[in-house]
Amino acid sequence: MNALVAENVEKKFANHLALDDVSITVPEGSVYGLLGPNGAGKTTLIRIINQITAPDKGQVFIYGEKMQSKHVENIGYLPEERGLYKKMKVGEQALYLCQLKGLSKAETLKRLKYWFEKFEIQSWWDKKVEELSKGMQQKVQFIITVLHKPKLLIFDEPFSGFDPINTKMLKDEILNLRNEGATIIFSTHNMASVEEICDHIALINKSRKILEGPINEIRNNYASDIYEITFEGYFNKLESTLTSDYKILDVVENSQKSTMKVEVLNKNIKSNDLITIMTQYGNISSFQKHLPSMNDIFIKVVEETNTLIK
Amino acid sequence: MSKIGLIIKREYTTRVKKKSFIVMTILGPILFASLMILPAVLMQLEDDEFKRIAVIDETGVFVNSLTNTEYIEFYDFSGRYFDQKTFTYDVTKATDDLKDSDYYALLYIPKNAVNNIKGSVILYSYTQPNVGIKMHIAHNIENKLKNIKFQVTADDLQITQEQIDEILSVANSEIQVVTNIIDEKGEFKETHSEVAMIVGYVSGFLIYMFVLMYGTQVMRGVIEEKTNRIVEVIVSSVKPFQLMMGKIVGVALVGITQFALWVLLTIGLVSAGQAIVLKDYDASKLNPTVMEMGSELDATSVVPDEKAMEFEEIFQAVYSVNYFAVIACFLFYFIGGYLLYGAMFAIVGSAVDNEADTQQFMLPITLPMVLGLFVMLTAMQNPNGSLAYWFSIIPFTSPIVMMARIPYGVPYIDLFISMALLVITFVFTTWFAGKIYRVGILMYGKKVNYKELWKWFRYKN
Known part of the structure; x- marks a missing residue:
């Protein structure tokens, strides 16, 4: 089943179209990356999913049901622009915000105790929020977001402002939640973290979805015929053989080993042909197809659509 | 507890626990009570030394x-x-x-x-x-x-x-005009304009003060949520309208609490003060010069009787005002006026990023209120004039101006029209405010003008 399906969503503001016929499908149990340049419409889409704003056209389904107000209790949302009441105490505030999500007071207290112990922050309970550092506040906010055990979690730029240790902790927690059955949508500019934790992605640019699918499939689709090879043997001879149909990139020559990338220019040549040639001059200790990074794909696709739209 | 109940509770408890609220609640009655007791105390103290x-x-x-x-x-x-x-x-x-x-x-x-x-x-x-x-x-x-x-x-x-x-006695005779109102049944009723005037003035002014004071608190609260960036977290759990109404109602309850505490504490302090300071209180000691003046002037000294009559007259005058009507109307107009203006203060709070930017939007709010205050001063003297009439009907000034008219007695039809219009208007402004508010609270870094507000109003939710 899909955790979330958005169909042909359109949202218009006074003089610009924020979302133009956007459809996404978020499979249950996935970590779904919502990518796109600044101002592409990601936050608007997230706000629609959270029922903060309503779409002008299109529909949203949550676990197969048409979106209704009761669904907010199944969603945990950590917005990009986040904050807490500065003058309120941490415990009081966590209690208040979680009760707003529909949890009972006793249950909230029980779960808060668990999380505060887990993060070892029990001593913060009676502190005012303004006494905490920004990173500490983010931890509190993370707890508040997940406390009501939502089936669907939405994180908008969750790693901004976190130090590497807390970033790692947060990543682990996100994967934990996924393993416990939650579905996670998260929006970020950090492509390395996308490769690390996302199963699916959608790329939005200029109010339109321009790419969607499982991350491995996408990376394979965008792969050109480039192979990463580690080779032991006569590199000079190899170099003189691989001429017209090949292109050798990024060579690092060691005393015996050399690592390189080889691009196959002729579409008729298969990887086996390349291997056959190479084995004549030495040993291949590793041979793998080069997959483009999400960063490369992001830039490539966004630039392509930008020129198209122009 | 329902979500709006939770919001009201938070808005209420955080404000009531604030130091400034506690200080104000304690200082207010002390100030009022001392204004009432002090002159009498001073008079006693002055004459203490031989x-x-x-x-x-x-x-x-x-x-x-x-x-x-x-x-x-x-x-x-x-x-x-x-x-x-x-x-x-x-x-x-x-x-x-x-x-x-x-x-x-x-x-x-x-x-x-x-x-x-x-x-x-x-x-x-x-x-x-x-x-x-x-x-x-x-x-x-x-x-x-x-x-x-x-x-x-x-x-x-x-x-x-x-x-x-x-x-001399002929020349000195004081003339008092007794005012009599003839009601619908043709019966005469003695009225006392002076007391009515004071009661009207005080309640009208209190409404002005409370609406402005607590309206500003609503605005500050909205700005706080916006600048803290907590608002997006909250509106993912509750509807913006619930958040706005929760805040407005919560602050209103704070206002009513403060008002009730002021009244109770003032009454308590005044009676305690009288019991302690004025143990041997009696009318003659309170005003010795008047006593002597009287006895000096008139050897036969009819003073005690005159005094008694005077007191009786004052009491009669004080009781001639229908306090039940005054208090009931005060509560109605306070709540109605506050809801009307509170919603507008919420709009201002949602439209700006910080308090310094509120100035340009404050004028249309404070202008009718100040106008109401000025009209009230005229209405006190001529409670049934056309100026007083119209401004006590128009919802934006009616809470203040009508309060000045009520102690004199207002025809039921006037009261009904005024109250009905006030209710209709605050329902409308609250609805209007809700539409602007839900857009405004999520809008940052935009210089907002009236045209922009209108645009927000027309957005579909």
Whole structure:
């Protein structure tokens, strides 16, 4: 089943179209990356999913049901622009915000105790929020977001402002939640973290979805015929053989080993042909197809659509 | 608890726990109570100390008419400082002697006092004498002077003292206009405009103050949520309209709590103050000069009866106002006016990023309120004039202006139209505010003008 399906969503503001016929499908149990340049419409889409704003056209389904107000209790949302009441105490505030999500007071207290112990922050309970550092506040906010055990979690730029240790902790927690059955949508500019934790992605640019699918499939689709090879043997001879149909990139020559990338220019040549040639001059200790990074794909696709739209 | 209940609870408890609220709640009644008790206390304190006053009376006429009281005694020293050689009184020596004596002050009445009393009588002392002493002396001398002049006139006109008294009593008779209102049944009802005026003024002004004070709190609260960036987290759990209404209602409850505490604490403090400070309180001590003035003027002394009548009249006047109607209307107009303006304050809060930017939007809110206050001042004098009528019907000024009219008695139809319009208007403004609010709270870094607000209003949710 899909955790979330958005169909042909359109949202218009006074003089610009924020979302133009956007459809996404978020499979249950996935970590779904919502990518796109600044101002592409990601936050608007997230706000629609959270029922903060309503779409002008299109529909949203949550676990197969048409979106209704009761669904907010199944969603945990950590917005990009986040904050807490500065003058309120941490415990009081966590209690208040979680009760707003529909949890009972006793249950909230029980779960808060668990999380505060887990993060070892029990001593913060009676502190005012303004006494905490920004990173500490983010931890509190993370707890508040997940406390009501939502089936669907939405994180908008969750790693901004976190130090590497807390970033790692947060990543682990996100994967934990996924393993416990939650579905996670998260929006970020950090492509390395996308490769690390996302199963699916959608790329939005200029109010339109321009790419969607499982991350491995996408990376394979965008792969050109480039192979990463580690080779032991006569590199000079190899170099003189691989001429017209090949292109050798990024060579690092060691005393015996050399690592390189080889691009196959002729579409008729298969990887086996390349291997056959190479084995004549030495040993291949590793041979793998080069997959483009999400960063490369992001830039490539966004630039392509930008020129198209122009 | 429902979500809006949770919001109301938070808005209420965080404000009620604030130091500023507690300080205001305690200071307010102390201030009110001291305003009520202080004059009486001061009057008592002033007369507490026994004072001897030496008198040099060059005329020889007045010294015997200075009456001693419980706290003041006069001693004639005219003889001691009379210089037989120059036939003058040595005031300088007298003031020098005063320094080390146990006399509090020296009263000097010069020769020309009979003909030109204004500014000629001097009271020398080393500390500032209180108003009570000055008034006592002035009254004594004034009455004596009057009697002398009456005597002279009486001699000239060849009439007796009795005749003079009669003329005086006619001339002195105070005229009081009794106002009677004829109601629908044709029955007469005595009214007291003075009390109605005060009650109307105070309640109208309180509404103005409370609406402005708590409206601003709503606005600050919205700005706080916006600048803290917590608002997006909250509106992912509740509807923006619920958040706005929760805030408005929560703050209203704070206002009502504060008002109720003020009333209760003031009543408590005043009665406690009266019990402690004015143990031996009775009407005569509260105002000694008035008492003496009366007895001086009229030897037969009908004062106690007159006093009693006066009190009765005051009580009657105070009770002639229908307080049940005043309190009920006060609550209605306070809540109605607050809801009307509270919603507008919420719009302002949602439209700006910080408090400094609120100025441009505040004018349309404060203008009708200040206008209402000014119209109220006129309405107090002419409660049924067309100005008072229209402004007590128009919802933006009606909470203030109608309160000034109510103690005088307002036709039910006026009241009904005014209240109905107020309810319709605040329902409308709240709906209108809700539409702007939900867009505004998520909008950052935009210079907002009225056109922009209109655009927000027309967004579909």
